[in-house]
Amino acid sequence: MGGPARHELAAAVARAGGFGMLGMVRESPDLIEREVAALRTQTNRPFAVNLIPAATDRTLLRAEMDACLDLDVPAFTFFWDPVPEAIARAKAAGALVLHQVGSLQAAREAEAAGADVLIAQGVEAGGHVHGTSGALVLTEQVAREAKVPVVASGGFATGAGLVAALALGAQGIQCGTAFLATRESYAHDYHKQRLVGAGAEDTVFTDAYVINWPKGAPVRVLRNSVIDALGHRLTGHDPADLPREVVATDDGRPLLRQGTDSPLRGTEGDLEAMALYAGQSTAFVDAIPSAEEVIDRIVAEAEAALDRLASLTRMTEQTE
Incomplete structure (x- = not known):
């Protein structure tokens, strides 16, 4: 999410049971240090820092990663074309690496370079979009091949969407737009x-x-x-x-x-x-709630969707 995902939002997501991400794309090491410090005053849960190695000046990228590694940031989330050197450096320091990809080929390259989690981004996503496939098709493609966990991204903001992603083989969903319109978001x-x-x-x-x-x-x-x-x-x-x-x-x-x-x-x-x-x-954003309220809603909707599916299964069994 870039700029809107500052410490207030990332910490709120983490406290509510999600995986918070700091959007530090092309930001200075000083800002990264301040944001990480501020986040850690609000939660001790894991989080990631989002960088884009393929679209960042190499000198700045090196300084960004230096700052993150000096701060013992537990995870990175990268995007765009996989840059094996950046993935290897993060892994060598013991950090988890999530990589968002827009195609099956990019997923293969990111996994081969050592990514621990693949985020399959569909063309429905907001912000920069790296591929042309819909999220449902791409998620299932990646999940069928990947030997690491897969997260679905692009058009997901509800519990029904979460259940759909799980059915396709993903282990979770990544939401941007749903959290962009929250009280903690740094967006205008x-x-x-x-x-x-x-x-x-x-x-x-x-x-x-x-x-x-x-x-x-x-x-x-x-x-x-x-x-x-x-x-x-x-x-x-x-x-x-x-x-x-x-x-x-x-x-x-x-x-x-x-x-x-x-x-x-x-x-x-x-x-x-x-x-x-x-x-x-x-389409599913009709208010500006807290990040915790968004997560609670998604979980409640997912439970309701699973109950509906279970009810359908029981009805089918009774008619056989």
Whole structure:
């Protein structure tokens, strides 16, 4: 989730029984140190730090990992193309490595490089999307081959979705959008309110927001004025050709109209024009609860879904 997943959210998820992740993509070692320290004042449960080795300057990545390893961070979650050197370094230090992938081939490469957990990301996911397959198909593909645990991601925000993922062979689900719209999320209130009012059909798969990322790095965002102005030209954008137009600032840092920054709590400017990341699971977001309430709801819904399945099984047995 990048910026919105600061210590407040990660700690709340961990305390509620989930696996909290700090979104520290391209952040400074100083911020990583502060966020890890703040998280540890709120919980002693395990957590992971999210980095993207394949889309981060090597010098910065080395400094990020140095900071994490000096702090004895227990786990890393990586994304995009697997970088074996980063996985090996984390593993050598005794850290758990989760790797989010968007294709069966990427899953094979990540597992071969030593990943302990594979996160199969479907095209329904919000934010950066690495593949083109739906989550249900990709999860089952990966689960059939992998010798490590698999987690399903992309469009999951309910207990029924969790049960479906388990049926496909996954051991759990990863949720982004559902936690983006929580009280603990570091996302701007404007972004949260847009999620509450949006449906699955309001999300768009595009590479229009690509400045600061490699060419051909699509995202899923909420439709806005920038997307509407593109008409049918939703993909095929080269970051080198896009204008560097400042539309907002965050702590004095200029943010570009077609950059990959999403609005955070302190962001000021034309928030409507920014990348408002959202997965298709925004269809199930109708309020801004606490992270604990989200987890409790998902668990309760999963139990109800399992009860329904058990009831159907009993009815079938009685009619035979």
